[in-house]
Each structure stands twice: as structure tokens, then as C-alpha cells.
Amino acid sequence: MDLSLFLQQLLNGISLGSLYALIAIGYTMVYGIIRLINFAHGDILMVSTYFAYFGISVYALPWWLSVVMAILLTALLGILIDLGAYRPVRHAPRISALITAIGVSFLLENLGLVVFGGRPKAFYRPDFLDKTYELGGVRVFSLSIWVPLVTALLLALVFLLLYRTRVGAAMRAVAKDMEMVQLMGIDVNRVISLTFAVGSALAAAGGIMWAMKYPQINPLMGIIPGLKAFVAAVIGGIGNIHGAVLGGLLLGITEILLVAFLPSLAGYRDAFAFILLILILLFRPTGLAGKDTIG
Amino acid sequence: MNKGDKLQHKIIYSVAVSVFFCICLPFLLPSLSLAGKPIRIGVYLPMTGPVAAFGQMEWAGIQAAHQMRPTVLGRQVELVLVDEKSDRIEAANAVSRLLKKEKIQAIIGSATSSNTMAGSALSEKAKIPMVSPTATLPLVTQNKKYVFRVCFIDSFQGEAAAMFAYRNLKARRVAVIVDRAQDYCVGLASYFKKAFTHLGGKIVSMAYCQTGDQDFSAQLTSIPASQSDLLYLPNYYAEDALIARQACELGLNIPILSADGAQAPELIKIGGKAVEGLYLLAHFAPEGAATPLAKEFMEFFKKTRHEETSGFHALGADAYFVLLDAIKRAGRTDGDAIRTALASTRGFGGVSGIIKIGPDGNAVKSAVILQVRGGQFKYLTIVKPW
Numbered sequence: 038m039d040l041s042l043f044l045q046q047l048l049n050g051i052s053l054g055s056l057y058a059l060i061a062i063g064y065t066m067v068y069g070i071i072r073l074i075n076f077a078h079g080d081i082l083m084v085s086t087y088f089a090y091f092g093i094s095v096y097a098l099p100w101w102l103s104v105v106m107a108i109l110l111t112a113l114l115g116i117l118i119d120l121g122a123y124r125p126v127r128h129a130p131r132i133s134a135l136i137t138a139i140g141v142s143f144l145l146e147n148l149g150l151v152v153f154g155g156r157p158k159a160f161y162r163p164d165f166l167d168k169t170y171e172l173g174g175v176r177v178f179s180l181s182i183w184v185p186l187v188t189a190l191l192l193a194l195v196f197l198l199l200y201r202t203r204v205g206a207a208m209r210a211v212a213k214d215m216e217m218v219q220l221m222g223i224d225v226n227r228v229i230s231l232t233f234a235v236g237s238a239l240a241a242a243g244g245i246m247w248a249m250k251y252p253q254i255n256p257l258m259g260i261i262p263g264l265k266a267f268v269a270a271v272i273g274g275i276g277n278i279h280g281a282v283l284g285g286l287l288l289g290i291t292e293i294l295l296v297a298f299l300p301s302l303a304g305y306r307d308a309f310a311f312i313l314l315i316l317i318l319l320f321r322p323t324g325l326a327g328k329d330t331i332g
Numbered sequence: 333m334n335k336g337d338k339l340q341h342k343i344i345y346s347v348a349v350s351v352f353f354c355i356c357l358p359f360l361l362p363s364l365s366l367a368g369k370p371i372r373i374g375v376y377l378p379m380t381g382p383v384a385a386f387g388q389m390e391w392a393g394i395q396a397a398h399q400m401r402p403t404v405l406g407r408q409v410e411l412v413l414v415d416e417k418s419d420r421i422e423a424a425n426a427v428s429r430l431l432k433k434e435k436i437q438a439i440i441g442s443a444t445s446s447n448t449m450a451g452s453a454l455s456e457k458a459k460i461p462m463v464s465p466t467a468t469l470p471l472v473t474q475n476k477k478y479v480f481r482v483c484f485i486d487s488f489q490g491e492a493a494a495m496f497a498y499r500n501l502k503a504r505r506v507a508v509i510v511d512r513a514q515d516y517c518v519g520l521a522s523y524f525k526k527a528f529t530h531l532g533g534k535i536v537s538m539a540y541c542q543t544g545d546q547d548f549s550a551q552l553t554s555i556p557a558s559q560s561d562l563l564y565l566p567n568y569y570a571e572d573a574l575i576a577r578q579a580c581e582l583g584l585n586i587p588i589l590s591a592d593g594a595q596a597p598e599l600i601k602i603g604g605k606a607v608e609g610l611y612l613l614a615h616f617a618p619e620g621a622a623t624p625l626a627k628e629f630m631e632f633f634k635k636t637r638h639e640e641t642s643g644f645h646a647l648g649a650d651a652y653f654v655l656l657d658a659i660k661r662a663g664r665t666d667g668d669a670i671r672t673a674l675a676s677t678r679g680f681g682g683v684s685g686i687i688k689i690g691p692d693g694n695a696v697k698s699a700v701i702l703q704v705r706g707g708q709f710k711y712l713t714i715v716k717p718w
Contacts (some may be wrong), residue, residue: 155380296550304512
């Protein structure tokens with residue numbers, strides 16, 4: 038394999054990995070603050086792409102307006118899910134919340150099948166994202182530049198929110214000790230609602246970027262990105278936000294290089310991601326970036 | 333009695349009356365229809381999941397065919413649909429439900445080869461005949477006494493595709509990306525490979541993917557180095573559309589040849605400009621339809637569904653018509669009688685052409701070659717079985 042081919046594959050990997058990273062940020066943030074593995078994250082992502090799809094293709098709104106509305110609506114959906122599903126089991130053992138999350142995931146998937154139908158829909162891609170540049174024998178697709186940029190921007194915003202705002206301070210406090218925070222007169226439920234709103238908005242941003250890159254949406258599309266983001270979050274150390282980005286990039290690049298160098302194993306790339314998950318859990322359960330969690 | 337009580341009584345009364353009618357309805361209806369118990373035909377198709385487009389199109393075809401011919405042997409035909417969710421295990425569950433709970437006399441399904449095999453294992457044991465509209469893998473009917481199909485098989489399709497690629501497209505070096513999770517895709521790719529190398533061509537790159545994969549950049553990036561002049565994609569529409577798009581993004585500008593699994597509107601909706609010019613083998617093109625039943629069906633379909641008849645509509649309808657014809661000739665509805673009649677189907681003028689069921693339960697039929705032009709499937713030519 039010559040150099041330009043290798044660079045091309047590396048770029049493919051970064052492009053895919055930054056998408057995983059983008060989705061993993063929201064995943065790991067919610068975990069970091071309320072210690073809940075939100076298995077519905079991938080399905081919230083799916084719903085957000087349908088919100089954007091309806092805005093663009095059905096109501097013929099400008100794409101950027103649809104995207105903003107989809108993100109806001111998804112944030113609202115996150116609050117509602119917390120209100121309806123997670124708040125009632127807030128003080129139950131953690132396993133109940135986990136099972137509830139799986140339930141929410143199935144609910145969203147099947148609701149999606151009933152409401153949106155099982156056949157895939159084509160997702161709109163704005164023209165400026167549909168360009169390709171040639172750089173010294175390597176073809177750079179414009180989305181491959183935009184996705185890492187958006188990931189970096191959102192990562193910065195999440196850090197700003199957590200470490201430079203009062204709400205962020207409350208979120209970190211909740212992460213440290215929920216009971217104590219309650220005694221200090223902070224409305225824990227409000228803080229958690231907000232956490233879900235931000236987490237879901239991040240899922241929406243990730244989902245919409247995903248749908249623009251792979252312009253096909255269906256009610257079960259969130260499962261694999263959700264699982265991959267979970268793997269990425271665990272690789273980076275779940276609860277650790279920059280670890281999630283690291284994990285996402287690492288997962289994307291290794292996946293692409295696996296397919297590139299061992300083409301006959303291409304059918305097993307998902308299996309490979311899960312083997313990686315098992316290995317990490319066996320040998321470094323706190324993840325690569327360690328236990329630098331929120332708080 | 334105050335107002336609230338009155339209202340409550342009224343509600344209770346109306347609920348009671350409607351419940352009574354609901355209970356009576358099933359007893360009233362059969363006595364209205366002229367003769368006997370209805371004949372129940374089970375249908376299991378992927379209505380949701382990755383290949384939902386096939387299931388939904390075939391179901392539309394079956395329903396329209398049923399509306400056209402709702403009776404046989406003077407009895408009503410009843411269709412019972414179960415969704416197999418594009419999943420093998422669900423397909424087996426669906427057939428087991430049709431056999432045990434729904435008490436059907438025959439089964440139509442399923443759309444894909446893997447899932448038809450998952451279901452037919454059960455129906456074969458129960459000696460209930462099954463007709464698949466579009467399961468094209470040869471293995472589906474091998475050593476099966478009660479399994480039939482109304483479509484061509486992949487050994488024919490692969491050979492036809494190889495000849496078209498070699499003679500018409502003048503391809504000599506072909507790259508293939510094949511979905512390893514589908515028996516259909518793997519089988520078709522190997523038939524194509526065999527026929528194409530036999531003709532003197534070469535398969536220069538063979539890459540794999542899996543149903544539901546979204547990113548094919550790694551597989552596509554290595555193709556230019558192999559200097560291929562054609563990309564063959566024997567997969568289903570969702571994967572093919574995304575592969576075509578990403579091939580465009582990576583600057584791979586070679587013609588694409590695909591197979592019958594790509595003929596869904598989604599290929600064009602998702603693929604957009606990237607699938608423009610794509611060739612594919614298919615079961616049916618309205619331009620090639622010749623039988624009286626085809627004309628009648630296409631007109632009826634347009635009138636009732638406001639849609640042109642596509643390949644999957646036509647084959648769904650044909651599965652129903654062939655089954656109905658067999659029941660009529662059998663004169664009875666037990667599994668063995670229908671099976672014998674199905675096996676002796678000769679020269680039946682179906683929607684997708686003249687159907688003859690061969691010795692192994694396979695239809696012997698011609699294929700058409702289509703090309704995507706101006707966002708539509710356009711008819712190019714017909715390939716007759718040899």
C-alpha cells in the first residue's frame with residue numbers, strides 16, 4: 038500500500054471516528070453526571086434525524102432552520118424522557134434505571150417504525166457539504182472536514198458549560214454527591230433535566246451529521262452508532278469527555294484500517310468493535326484516558 | 333336521576349350495544365358471503381427493517397391481486413399478513429405463527445432468500461405449500477417438496493449479468509463489493525464470478541460488507557489501484573445506494589452493475605445523482621409486459637394505488653395468482669393437492685411473464701436489464717433463459 042492510499046484510509050478513519058466521537062460526547066456526559074448509561078442515546082439520535090427530515094423534506098424549511106429546530110425539539114424530547122421514564126426510578130437501584138433505558142430504547146425504535154414507517158428515507162445534504170477536494174493524491178470530502186470541526190466545537194462548548202457556568206457547577210456537584218446537593222438547596226431534578234436536554238441536543242447534532250454523511254435514515258439506524266459511541270466512551274473511560282473523543286477517533290481509525298488491510302475480515306468490523314470493548318473492560322476498565330470524570 | 337347519571341347510562345348503553353355488535357359481527361359476516369369457510373393464505377414479508385421496501389411493495393402487489401381475484405372454488409380468499417422484520421429468526425417465528433395459530437392453507441413469502449429458508453424449514457415439515465415471490469438463491473427450493481417460487485434464480489441471473497458486463501459493457505476487470513451477511517448476495521457474487529471468468533474476464537477486487545453497514549470508504553478506497561472498469565454490486569438497495577454515493581465522493585468513476593435486489597425507489601431517492609447510469613438486472617419492466625393478466629393488473633394497480641407497477645409489485649401479484657391457479661386446478665385445499673397442482677404449472681400467463689414451474693419448483697423466466705436515467709428505471713433489453 039503506497040503512502041497516498043494509506044493517508045486516504047487514515048482520513049476515512051478520522052472522518053468516521055470523529056462521528057463516533059461526536060455521538061459519544063453526549064453519551065459520556067450524561068453518564069458522568071448522573072451515572073446512567075443511557076442506552077436510548079442512539080434512538081434519540083434517530084428521532085432527531087426524523088425531526089430534521091420533516092423540517093427539510095416535508096415542511097420545506099431552510100435546512101439550517103430545520104437543523105436548529107430538530108436540535109431544540111430533541112432537547113425537549115430528552116427532558117420528557119427523563120420526566121416520564123428516569124425520574125420515577127431515580128432513587129431505585131442503578132440497575133432499574135439501566136433496564137428503563139433499554140425500555141426507552143425499544144419504545145423509541147418501535148414507535149419510530151409505527152409513526153415513520155420501516156422504509157428508509159433519503160436525507161438532505163446541503164451543497165457546500167457535497168464537495169470533494171484533491172490534495173496531493175488524497176481526496177478530501179468536505180464533510181470529512183466539517184465533522185471534526187463540529188466535534189471540536191461542541192467539545193469546547195461542553196467544557197465551557199461544565200466549568201464556566203453556574204449550571205455547569207451544579208451539574209458537577211450533582212455528579213459528586215446527589216443527596217448533599219439537594220441539602221444545599223439546589224433543585225436536583227432541574228439540573229438533571231437540563232443534563233438530559235444537553236445530552237439529547239448533542240445526540241441530535243451527532244445524528245444529523247451522521248445522516249448527512251450517510252444520507253439514509255430509518256427507525257433502527259440509531260442502534261449501531263449508539264453502540265459504537267458506547268464502545269468509544271468506554272475505551273476513553275466512560276464519564277470522561279475528552280476520553281470519549283479519543284475513544285471515538287481510535288475506534289473509527291482502527292475499524293477502517295482493519296477493513297483496508299484485512300479486506301476478508303470486513304464483515305466482522307462490528308464484532309471487532311465489541312471485542313475491543315471486552316478487551317478494554319478486561320485489562321483497563323477505567324478506559325485509556327483514565328478516571329478523569331466530571332466533578 | 334341527575335344529569336351526570338343520565339350521561340353515564342347513555343355511555344354504558346352505547347358501549348354495551350357496540351360490544352354486542354362486535355361480538356356478533358364475525359358470526360354475521362360468513363352467513364352473508366355465499367359459500368363455505370374462507371380459504372386462508374398466510375403471507376410473511378419484511379414490512380419493517382433493512383429490506384422493508386421489498387416486503388411493502390410485494391404486499392401491495394398481493395393485495396391488489398387479491399382485490400382483482402378475491403375468490404377461488406366459490407370461496408372467499410383471506411390473506412393473513414405477518415411481519416418478519418427483515419430478520420431470520422422473526423421469519424421462522426412468523427411462519428410458525430401462520431402454521432399453528434392462523435390455520436392457513438398455503439403461504440406466500442418471503443422476499444429475501446435467507447429469510448425464506450428460515451421459514452420454509454417449518455412449512456416443509458407441516459406439508460404446507462409455500463410460494464416465494466422473490467427469493468432467488470437456488471438453494472431455497474433444493475430438496476424441498478413444498479417450496480416454490482415465481483422468480484428466476486441467481487445461477488441464471490449471475491450468468492446473465494456476466495454476459496451483459498462482458499459483451500455489452502465491454503468490461504474485463506471487475507471489482508465486486510458483496511454483503512456477506514446475505515446468502516443471496518454471496519451466492520449471486522459467486523455465480524457472477526464463475527461466469528465472468530469463464531468468459532475471459534477477471535475479478536480484480538473482491539471486498540465484503542455487512543447488511544446495515546453505512547461506511548464503505550475503506551473498501552472503495554482500494555478499488556482504483558486494481559484498475560477495474562466495472563463495479564458489480566449484487567446487494568440490496570440500501571447498501572448499493574450508499575456504496576454508489578461514497579464511490580462518487582471518493583472519485584471512483586466506473587460504471588456500476590447491480591442486481592434485482594437494487595430495484596426499489598429508495599435506490600434512486602438515496603443514491604441521487606450517484607446512481608445515475610447504474611445498470612441492473614430485474615424481474616420485470618412495464619415496457620416488457622405482454623400477457624393479458626399483466627395489462628389488466630397494471631391498469632388495476634394504477635387505478636387503485638395511483639402508482640406504476642414495479643418488479644416487486646408484479647412478483648408479489650404473481651405469487652398470489654400462481655397459487656390461486658393451483659388451488660383452482662387442485663379443486664381442494666389440502667397441502668398435497670395444492671403442491672401437486674403448483675408443480676404442474678405450465679405456461680401460466682402471469683404479470684411478470686409466462687411462468688412455468690420446473691422440476692425443482694423454480695420458475696423458468698426471462699430477466700430484463702434496466703438503467704437508471706433521469707431518476708427512473710428505464711428498460712434497456714430482455715435476457716431470455718437459455
